[in-house]
Amino acid sequence: MTNDPTTRNPSRRLARGTAVLAGVALLTGLGVATPASAAPGTTPKPTVTAAPDRRDTTTEHRNACAVRTLITTTFADPESTSSQQLAARSVSPSAVAHGAGTTAGPEGLLAQFSADRTRVPGAHAVIKRVAADGDLVAVHWQITPDPRDERRGDAAVDLFRLEHGRIVERWSLEQPVPTGTPASGNTNTMFSDLYRPARPTAAPSERQEERNRVLAVSAYDTLFRDHDPSILDRAFDPAYLQHNPVAPNGTAALKRLFGSGAPFPAQQSVISLSDGDIVWTFSQAVGAKPGDPLLAADLFRVDDGLIREHWDVVPTD
Structure with missing residues (x-):
C-alpha cells in the first residue's frame, strides 16, 4: 500500500462554470490525473512520487x-457527548481541514456531519470502501x-492523514447522487x-499495488493533462x-469526446494511494497552488494491467 502525495495541501472544491468543464469533471472520474503540459524545453513535474x-x-x-x-459512530449523533469525546481522541485539535465550509479540529468534523444530516434528513453513513496507505486513509461512502x-x-x-494514530489533516468531497x-x-449506481x-x-x-498506482496515475495524467486519448487503448479495458451516471461504460464515448476538438482545462493527480486492486487519485487544476481546491476524487480498479472499473465524486460547488 503506497501513500503518494505530490502536493500535501490541496483543498477540495473547484467551481465548474462551463458545460465543458462540467463534462471534464465527470470524466475525471474515469482517469488518472495529469500535470499540465510543460513549456518548451522544460520537463513536466511528475505526479507519481515515492511514498x-x-x-x-x-x-x-x-x-x-x-x-x-x-465515521460510523459519530455520524449517527454528532452532537452527543460520546461523539464529542471520540472525535476529541481521534482528531488533533489543530487538524487542518480542506474544503468549502469545513473548519479545523474535531469540532469541524462533527459540524460537517451535522450539516450532512440536516441536508439529508434521517441520513445514515454507509461506508462502501476504505483504503489505508502509508499515513493516509481514504473512505468512499454514501450519505443516505x-x-x-x-x-x-x-x-x-x-x-485523512494521520500521525501517531490521530487525524492531523483531512479533505472532504461530496456530490448529490443523480x-x-x-x-x-x-x-450503474455510484x-x-x-x-x-x-x-x-x-x-x-505491495509491489503490484505500486505498479497499479503508477499505471492509473500516469494514465490519468496522460489523458487529462496531456490530452492524449491514445492512453485509452493502452491502459483501459x-x-x-x-459508475459516473453521466458517462456510459467503455472507452468509445471518451474517444469521441476528446476527438471533438472541445477545449478541456488541464488537471492532474496531486495525491494518490493504492490498496488492494483499487487506486485512488485526487486531482487539482494544473498550475493550482497548495491550498487551492481539489477537483475530484477518482477510484480505479486495476486488474491484469488494465483499468477495469471506475467511480468518482465530483463536487459541484
Missing part, C-alpha cells in the same frame, strides 16, 4: 479501523436516508461493484465499467 514507509501494514490497518469507527438504496442522498470521499434516467443510458475477473486472482502484493 513514505509502505511496509507498516499493522499501522495502516489500525488507522483504517480508527477512521471507520470514527435508506442504506438499501444506492440511488439516494450524497456520494462522498473523505481523505436522480432520474441518465441521458448516457448508464444505470457505489456498486460490478467487475468480475475472467479467472480468480490473488490479492495484489475497452469495456471498462463506469
Whole structure:
C-alpha cells in the first residue's frame, strides 16, 4: 500500500462554470490525473512520487479501523457527548481541514456531519470502501436516508492523514447522487461493484499495488493533462465499467469526446494511494497552488494491467 502525495495541501472544491468543464469533471472520474503540459524545453513535474514507509501494514490497518469507527459512530449523533469525546481522541485539535465550509479540529468534523444530516434528513453513513496507505486513509461512502438504496442522498470521499494514530489533516468531497434516467443510458449506481475477473486472482502484493498506482496515475495524467486519448487503448479495458451516471461504460464515448476538438482545462493527480486492486487519485487544476481546491476524487480498479472499473465524486460547488 503506497501513500503518494505530490502536493500535501490541496483543498477540495473547484467551481465548474462551463458545460465543458462540467463534462471534464465527470470524466475525471474515469482517469488518472495529469500535470499540465510543460513549456518548451522544460520537463513536466511528475505526479507519481515515492511514498513514505509502505511496509507498516499493522499501522495502516489500525488507522483504517480508527477512521471507520470514527465515521460510523459519530455520524449517527454528532452532537452527543460520546461523539464529542471520540472525535476529541481521534482528531488533533489543530487538524487542518480542506474544503468549502469545513473548519479545523474535531469540532469541524462533527459540524460537517451535522450539516450532512440536516441536508439529508434521517441520513445514515454507509461506508462502501476504505483504503489505508502509508499515513493516509481514504473512505468512499454514501450519505443516505435508506442504506438499501444506492440511488439516494450524497456520494462522498473523505481523505485523512494521520500521525501517531490521530487525524492531523483531512479533505472532504461530496456530490448529490443523480436522480432520474441518465441521458448516457448508464444505470450503474455510484457505489456498486460490478467487475468480475475472467479467472480468480490473488490479492495484489505491495509491489503490484505500486505498479497499479503508477499505471492509473500516469494514465490519468496522460489523458487529462496531456490530452492524449491514445492512453485509452493502452491502459483501459475497452469495456471498462463506469459508475459516473453521466458517462456510459467503455472507452468509445471518451474517444469521441476528446476527438471533438472541445477545449478541456488541464488537471492532474496531486495525491494518490493504492490498496488492494483499487487506486485512488485526487486531482487539482494544473498550475493550482497548495491550498487551492481539489477537483475530484477518482477510484480505479486495476486488474491484469488494465483499468477495469471506475467511480468518482465530483463536487459541484
